[in-house]
Amino acid sequence: MKSAAGAADCGGIAISSSNPHKRTRRGHKGVLQLHHLPLDTLSDIVSLLSFKEAARMSVLSSQWRHLWRSCIRDLVFTRETMCCPMPMSREEQDREAFIRNVECVLCQLDPTIARDKFVLEFKLINTNVQTHVDRWVAFCATSRVKHIVFDFKPGSWGKHDNSFNFPIHLFINGAPAVRSLCLMSAYLNPVPGFSSFTNLRKLMLDSVSGDIQCMLLPACSMLEWLSIVRCTLHSLTTSQPLRQLRYLCVHYCFNVQKLEVQAPNLNTFIFGSLETHPVSFIIDGCLEIQEVTIKLPTWRSDLFDYAFANHGMANVPKLSVELAIDSKVPGCAKCPSKFVNLKHLILTVDVLANDKYTSGILRLACLLELSPVLNRLELHVMCVLGTGEVLNRIEELPPAREPHYHLKTLQMTGVYGYNNLFILPLHYARTAMALEHMVIDPEAKKSYVLTRDAVEEDAVHWGRRMANEHLRGRGLDGILTIL
Structure with a gap:
């Protein structure tokens, strides 16, 4: 050789x-x-290469110089693939170089040849490049691209007011070819007569405003994965069941009033709200549901009763909830129905604390009553450290109306500051007949805090002292672990 x-x-x-x-x-x-080798064989080889690899191969032989134009199926336009300068140079120069390189590539390609993927990720927001965006989208529609990604501000969080108009009307003839669409930082204009993406399987909208509902017309019956994040969304409803939908995420959208989706085969549902008022949402009829995550505002109001109300989640086996409760609100949760299949509950609670009134914390005692087959309970508490309570003897809650025969593991974190936080594990232990492990951790699990200050260090030591004072010698030593 x-x-x-x-x-x-x-x-x-x-x-x-x-x-x-x-x-x-x-x-x-x-x-x-x-x-x-025969041209067909070479074409098959080139079609398996990445965008950058095919470009490099084209310079090895004059006979291969134009081969990539018809063979390459995946077009990926990013800072790396377009060889743009790093951000240390002027942002305007980077943008001009990126646009120039993308246009140079596309002008050499035959738009009538079908492509598999078109990815464009570059910071173009707040710039006057709408004509280029229109041309790129038109290329996708003409080339019948299957998987499309337009991200005009990658890696950025927050609402964007100066988004691009996404010319969805260009897909009136090319929409049936699209299998997945990821669109970030864009505006959708209503398009009369648009029949939607009839074969769309995956749709991701991030920081998108305008007529989002037009993307979810009844024609999208093949949709399997739907994520709507940080969008302006007044309501999301479906006129007929999305029988193929398995994953649904509506997270931190603006001005949401109503969410009602018919998805009988839904497996995973994530809902996060920025609104201070309760948002009406129902996922009723989801017999295949396996996991639900609910994230509610934790800085203004008590939404405990709302979170555990009847939203059609009675059959979910795993539930994660983030919310706030007001320590002054007495009484148990007013929940009309039980979670008949719930086996794993993860509850993260911000306690809106008041030194004089802390009975509202005891509403968490009803969690076992709401979930009769619960096997694992994780309760993560975050609250402002109180100053009015001391290590006094605490009173126990009245016995539960019925014993619980399935709970085996109880984990509580952030347990310090308030005596009523220690009534809860005692109540759970007395009610749960099959309890095998109880872990009490005074440290609050705050994913956004890497270190603890001196005040919080003292609080953790205080919480450990309170745990030993209130829980040791209560018949729990065989199952109790205090971290």
Whole structure:
């Protein structure tokens, strides 16, 4: 076989049909080179390469110079693939170089050839490049691209007021080809007569405003994965069941009033609200639901009763909830129904604390009553450290109306500051007949805080002292662990 350097000089790899250990001269009758392969075979090879690899291969031989134009199926335009300067240079120069390189590539491609993927990720927000955006989207529609990503401000959080108009009307004829669409930082204009993406399987909208409902017309019956994040969304409803939908995420959207989706085969549901008022949401009829995550505002109002109301989640096996409760609100939760299949509950609670009134914390005692087959309970508490309570003897809650026979593991974190936080594990232990493990951790699990200050360090030590004072010697030593 020829040396690697020799192979590169001739534009391919030389393969000898004789003794592989015998060196042959260039052009020898018994030598087969890569560029001797049939054009169809070479095209298949190039189609398996990435966008950058195909571009590099095109410079090895004059015969391959234009081969990539018709063979490449995945077009990925990012800072890396377009070889733009790093952010240390002027932002305007980066943007101009990126646009120029993208246009240079697209003008060499035949738009009538079908493509698999079109990805464009670059910070273009707040710039006047709408004509380029229109041209890129038109290319996707004409090329019948299956998987499309337009991210005009990658890695950025927050609402964008100066988003691009996404010319969805260009897909009136090319929409059936689209299988997945990820759109970030854009505005959707209503399009009369638009029949939607009839074969769309995956849709992700991030920081998108305008007529989002037009993306979810009844024609989107094949949708399997839907994520709507940080969008302006007044309501989301479906006129007929989305029977293929397995994943639904509506997270931190603005001005949401109502969410009602018919998805009988939904597996995962994530809902996060920024609104101070309760948002009406129902996912009723989801017999295949496996996991639900609810994130509610934790800085203004008590939403405990609302979170555990009847939203159609009675059959969910795993539930994660983030909310706030007011420590002054007495009484148990007013929940009309039980979670009949709930086995794992993760509850993160911000206690809106008041030193004089802390009975509202005891509403958490009803969690076992609400979930009769619960196997694992994780209760993560975050509250302002109180100053009015001391290590006094605490009163126990009245016995539960019925014992609980399934809870085996109880984990509580952030347990310090208030005596009523220690009534809860005592109540759970007295009610749960099958409890095997109880872990009490005074440290609050705050994912957004890496270190603790001196005040919080003292609070953790105080919480450990309170845990030993209130929980040791109460018949729990065989199952109790205090961290």
